[in-house]
Structures are given as structure tokens and as C-alpha cells.
Amino acid sequence: MKYELYYWPSIQGRGEYVRLALEEAEADYVDVARERGVSAMTRMMEEDTTPPFAPPFLKAGKLVIAQVANILAYFGPRHGLAPKADASRIWVHQLQLTITDFVVEVHDSHHPIASSLYYEDQKPEAKKRTRDFWDERVPKYLGYFEGLLGKSGDSWVTGRRLSYVDLSLFQIVEGLRYAFPKRMKAFERDIPKLCDLRDRVAARPRIAAYLASERRIPFNEDGIFRHYKELDG
Amino acid sequence: MKYELYYWPSIQGRGEYVRLALEEAEADYVDVARERGVSAMTRMMEEDTTPPFAPPFLKAGKLVIAQVANILAYFGPRHGLAPKADASRIWVHQLQLTITDFVVEVHDSHHPIASSLYYEDQKPEAKKRTRDFWDERVPKYLGYFEGLLGKSGDSWVTGRRLSYVDLSLFQIVEGLRYAFPKRMKAFERDIPKLCDLRDRVAARPRIAAYLASERRIPFNEDGIFRHYKELDG
Numbered sequence: 001m002k003y004e005l006y007y008w009p010s011i012q013g014r015g016e017y018v019r020l021a022l023e024e025a026e027a028d029y030v031d032v033a034r035e036r037g038v039s040a041m042t043r044m045m046e047e048d049t050t051p052p053f054a055p056p057f058l059k060a061g062k063l064v065i066a067q068v069a070n071i072l073a074y075f076g077p078r079h080g081l082a083p084k085a086d087a088s089r090i091w092v093h094q095l096q097l098t099i100t101d102f103v104v105e106v107h108d109s110h111h112p113i114a115s116s117l118y119y120e121d122q123k124p125e126a127k128k129r130t131r132d133f134w135d136e137r138v139p140k141y142l143g144y145f146e147g148l149l150g151k152s153g154d155s156w157v158t159g160r161r162l163s164y165v166d167l168s169l170f171q172i173v174e175g176l177r178y179a180f181p182k183r184m185k186a187f188e189r190d191i192p193k194l195c196d197l198r199d200r201v202a203a204r205p206r207i208a209a210y211l212a213s214e215r216r217i218p219f220n221e222d223g224i225f226r227h228y229k230e231l232d233g
Numbered sequence: 234m235k236y237e238l239y240y241w242p243s244i245q246g247r248g249e250y251v252r253l254a255l256e257e258a259e260a261d262y263v264d265v266a267r268e269r270g271v272s273a274m275t276r277m278m279e280e281d282t283t284p285p286f287a288p289p290f291l292k293a294g295k296l297v298i299a300q301v302a303n304i305l306a307y308f309g310p311r312h313g314l315a316p317k318a319d320a321s322r323i324w325v326h327q328l329q330l331t332i333t334d335f336v337v338e339v340h341d342s343h344h345p346i347a348s349s350l351y352y353e354d355q356k357p358e359a360k361k362r363t364r365d366f367w368d369e370r371v372p373k374y375l376g377y378f379e380g381l382l383g384k385s386g387d388s389w390v391t392g393r394r395l396s397y398v399d400l401s402l403f404q405i406v407e408g409l410r411y412a413f414p415k416r417m418k419a420f421e422r423d424i425p426k427l428c429d430l431r432d433r434v435a436a437r438p439r440i441a442a443y444l445a446s447e448r449r450i451p452f453n454e455d456g457i458f459r460h461y462k463e464l465d466g
Contacts, residue, residue, distance in 0.1 A: 128347070
């Protein structure tokens with residue numbers, strides 16, 4: 001099946017978690033807005049009888065699936081990126097939903113007041129929120145995943161096989177390194193297993209090829225992970 | 234099967250979306266922390282090999298399932314609160330995930346800087362965020378669901394049968410009425426179908442019985458929906 005991914009063409013954003021899965025699975029896909037323009041995406045959002053609330057969404061045959069975790073829950077088991085047994089599928093999905101929650105908090109570290117305002121219009125608030133983000137939230141979320149890696153003794157978070165959750169955790173570590181290089185450097189000593197997982201994901205042949213390709217949009221200050229020097233401690 | 238719901242005993246919070254589903258399904262369940270104390274909940278979070286990141290979580294036989302939308306995706310099709318066919322299940326789950334996103338934004342309207350701080354320590358920021366919440370976010374989210382109700386022509390958001398999404402939308406309308414009575418009163422003329430859906434959910438015999446019972450915790454200022462007069466326009 002040829003998949004169609006719909007997401008903003010100029011940022012990694014939430015689309016990146018889906019792109020990483022498509023790439024690792026060597027799936028046949030089009031990144032629609034990048035190849036055919038944003039209007040191809042907005043049209044889909046208006047016409048469909050099950051309209052997505054927001055990008056990203058994936059067209060798979062007649063299905064149009066939105067919400068990153070929902071897309072991955074559909075795509076994963078069909079492409080060896082998630083187990084097929086009920087209990088394991090639910091567990092992997094649960095972890096992805098926890099990552100989803102964290103991604104909102106990453107975004108709100110630079111946009112605590114409103115997505116509709118510029119960062120420049122909420123700088124003092126962003127500074128306060130970022131302080132709490134690093135004091136409380138990053139240790140809580142990443143500590144949780146580090147703990148799971150310690151618990152299982154397996155190579156990957158949910159077992160002996162890589163799942164889409166591992167790909168998403170790669171993106172989390174990568175994104176935090178980009179957005180907060182100083183803070184992250186100091187913090188990494190607390191999450192050695194996650195850093196090692198990040199390296200092992202990056203070294204997988206298909207991921208390495210993707211990262212080196214033009215298909216991967218560089219990090220920038222329109223995405224979820226943004227580098228603002230004054231927020232980096 | 235006897236279910237065990239684990240959630241904070243003194244608030245509706247995120248647990249309420251699960252409680253409403255359990256009640257409408259007339260499921261056999263224990264609200265563990267309310268009946269046996271919070272320590273019964275925290276113990277579960279430490280011991281389990283698939284530990285939840287946070288409450289609520291549901292014990293169903295050997296399964297321990299966290300994340301509201303994940304719990305409902307498991308529970309719904311087993312109790313007539315969601316369709317069983319793949320495409321429909323994915324759609325209903327997608328809508329619940331959109332509600333999940335909205336619930337974060339409801340919470341952050343009074344806590345835009347940090348969950349770890351008191352509301353009193355972030356009042357000016359809460360005022361700013363609440364303004365954007367009502368100018369941009371409420372119309373966007375509730376307008377989306379109102380539009381779906383208009384589109385389908387069916388009684389319920391996802392078709393002719395009630396799903397857990399309808400129960401959650403009842404809670405959203407109910408919660409916004411509690412937290413922002415003035416603002417909501419003015420806004421309700423834009424969402425007549427959602428208000429009608431709210432009434433029809435409230436009138437269902439099992440939901441009506443639940444709402445009148447002591448099992449339902451009243452809204453209060455420790456939950457997600459909080460009434461602070463100064464934020465109500």
C-alpha cells in the first residue's frame with residue numbers, strides 16, 4: 001500500500017514521529033504537503049467525512065487517520081514496529097500517549113500563554129515555564145522511560161524488538177539536545193540508557209539514511225523543539 | 234469481570250471520563266482509592282512491571298491500562314460504548330484523543346506556568362492564557378465537535394449509537410459550565426447541538442442515577458475544571 005502523510009512541510013513537528021516510523025519500515029509513502037503543496041492538505045481536512053482536527057494525518061487506502069499515537073497504533077503492528085498481541089499493543093500505545101503528553105509540554109515551554117502569539121510576546125512566561133519544565137517535568141518523564149529501560153533488561157523499551165516508541169524516544173533526546181544543548185548536556189548523566197538507545201536508533205541503516213537525506217527537515221524555530229538561548233539555563 | 238479503577242479520590246479530573254463509561258455500561262467496578270485509600274493506588278504504580286506514568290488506570294483481569302483514551306479504547310467495544318469495526322474504532326479513538334488534548338488546555342488555563350505551583354502564584358499568566366483559551370481554543374475545539382454533529386445528522390457524534398466520546402463531551406460541556414458560567418452562557422448559542430447532546434446524556438437512566446449518587450464527586454478547585462471568578466470574563 002502507498003501511504004500518504006499529511007503534515008506541515010517546513011517543520012519536523014508532530015509529523016516527525018510518523019516519518020521515523022515510515023522510514024524505519026521502508027514504507028512506500030508520499031509526504032503530500034512537501035511534494036504537492038499545503039493546499040492538498042487543507043482540502044483533505046475540509047472534504048473528508050471523518051475530518052482530522054489537525055495534522056498530521058495518514059491516508060491508508062480509504063482510511064484517514066489523525067493523531068500521532070493513533071497513526072502509530074495502526075501502522076506499527078502492520079510493519080513490525082509494534083507487537084500484535086492485545087496486552088502488548090495496549091502497553092506500547094500507552095507509552096506513546098505518555099510521549100504525546102510530553103510533546104505538548106515541550107511546545108508549551110516556549111509558548112505557555114498562547115500558540116496564537118509569537119514567542120517574543122510571551123518571553124518572561126516562557127522563562128518561568130521552562131524552569132519548571134527542567135526542574136520537574138523532564139526528570140519525571142525521562143526518568144520514567146530510563147526506569148523502564150533499566151527494568152526490562154532488554155535492548156528496547158518494550159522488549160527485545162524495536163517499536164515505534166523507541167523511534168519516538170530517539171526524537172525526544174535529539175530534540176532536547178537541539179533546543180536545550182546546555183541543560184541537556186548536564187542532564188544526560190541521569191539518562192545513560194536513553195542516550196544509548198538514541199545512538200542505537202540513529203545507527204540503524206534506514207534511519208541513518210533518512211537522517212542524511214533531504215527528506216529530513218532540519219530542526220528550526222517554527223517547530224516543537226526550538227532553540228532560544230535565553231531559555232537554555 | 235470486576236474492574237478496578239485507580240484515580241485520585243477527591244476530584245473528578247481525568248478519572249471522570251472513565252467513571253462515566255463504567256457507569257453507563259453498568260460495569261462491576263471498584264473505585265479503589267476512594268474505597269481503600271490512596272496508598273492502594275501508589276503501591277500499584279510502584280510494583281507493576283508495566284507501571285502507569287500517572288493515574289487514572291484501570292485493572293481489567295491481569296491487564297493494567299493507563300491513559301484515559303487507551304482505557305476507553307479497551308473498555309468501549311467490550312461494553313457497547315464503541316463500534317467494533319476497525320475503521321470506526323480508529324475514528325472514535327481519534328476523537329477521544331482530540332478531547333484529551335482539549336483537557337490539557339482546560340487545565341493549563343488556570344495553570345499555564347507549572348502544575349507544581351499554586352494557582353495563586355500564576356494568576357496574571359492564567360488570565361492571559363484564559364483569554365486566548367476562550368478567544369481561540371474553545372471555539373476551535375467545540376466548533377469542531379458541533380460541526381461533526383451537524384454533519385452526521387445522527388443523534389450521537391459517531392453515529393446512531395452512543396459512544397464513550399458522547400459521554401466525554403457531556404463532561405466537557407458540564408465542566409465548562411461549572412468553571413466559566415458567564416463565558417459559557419454567552420458561548421452556548423454557538424453550540425446548540427452539543428448542549429442538546431449534553432442534555433440527552435444527562436437524561437440517560439444510568440447516568441442520571443450516577444450524577445445523583447455519592448459516587449459522583451462534585452466539581453471543586455482541585456480538579457481540571459476550576460471556577461475562579463476573575464477568569465470568568
